[in-house]
Amino acid sequence: MKKLKIGIVGCGAIGSSLAKFIKKDLRNRAVLSGLYDIDGAKSAKLSKSLSLNNRLAAGSLKHLVLRSQLVIECASGHASRNIAETVLRSGRDIMIMSAGGVSGCLPVLSRLAKKNNARVYIPSGAISGVDALKAAALGKIKRVTLTTYKNPLSFSGVQFIKERGIDLSRINKDKVLFCGPAAHAVKYFPQNINVAAVLSMAGIGADKTMVKIVASPAVKKNIHEVRVESVAADITARTENILHPENPKTSYLAVLSAEAVLKQILESVRIGT
Ligand SMILES: NC(=O)c1ccc[n+]([C@@H]2O[C@H](COP(=O)([O-])OP(=O)(O)OC[C@H]3O[C@@H](n4cnc5c(N)ncnc54)[C@H](O)[C@@H]3O)[C@@H](O)[C@H]2O)c1
Structure with missing residues (x-):
């Protein structure tokens, strides 16, 4: 089975944890296709810390999108709408962590996704229910x-x-x-x-x-x-x-929730609504 190519936009607390999870825990089913951060030093540092090929640190969002089938946005609420639209226009799927940045434009993203045969995933994040x-x-x-x-x-x-x-x-x-x-x-x-x-x-x-x-x-x-x-x-x-044990800047559940959505995408059985 071909591995799902996943690119990450935003290499801060959440992006770093997810990159590590994809590399280690999803290695049989997914592969990191690129890391992009507006601050190039951060993507380069993350790539190095995970011993990845340094070409994975993409120089632009467009570059990262072209290499990926699924893009995970964990950058900023100011940028998440723009990132999501760029990804969807290219017919790639998007997972959005900065949910606040897209709450007012869900119908727009939904139309773009349908038109380009792509999907939008928004994890529950730091809440239950x-x-x-x-x-x-x-x-x-x-x-x-x-x-x-x-x-x-x-x-x-x-x-x-x-x-x-x-x-x-x-x-x-x-x-x-x-x-x-x-x-x-x-x-x-x-x-x-x-x-x-x-x-x-x-x-x-x-x-x-x-x-x-x-x-x-x-x-x-x-x-x-x-x-x-x-x-x-x-x-x-x-x-x-509870704060993330490795990244105390973010809540543990928000990271695990994104990981659970990734697993759900890759598995044939879905549990829960
Ligand atoms: N859904 C939830 O429950 C939940 C929980 C925690 C955080 N978040 C959101 O997830 C996002 C990431 O959180 P974090 O704790 O990892 O933040 P962080 O500040 O640790 O990392 C964000 C990274 O994104 C980069 N960045 C900023 N704007 C960018 C852009 N336009 N393009 C590319 N890179 C950009 C920054 O340089 C930084 O490295 C934030 O928007 C945060 O609000 C959501």
């Missing part, structure tokens, strides 16, 4: 709420907090910092953008999905609680994220 939400959305959904709990200090530097003069060091019990539609939440809390975007796209959209952000001195981890009320089921899914 997306599987059940997708199923419930085929019936009628009454409400979807994402409540995020983070330690107050993890909001330091956030413009929304500065503008309201909130002193994070004085928060000694749970304090709701924001409550409103996902479409607004992602503007004020860009750190939450990917989970809110995935949830909105899987369910009832960014205007109807509600987001509550809570500063909680009791928590050390980033916690996402998804609550769905629907005619088929009421669902509560709570995810307490």
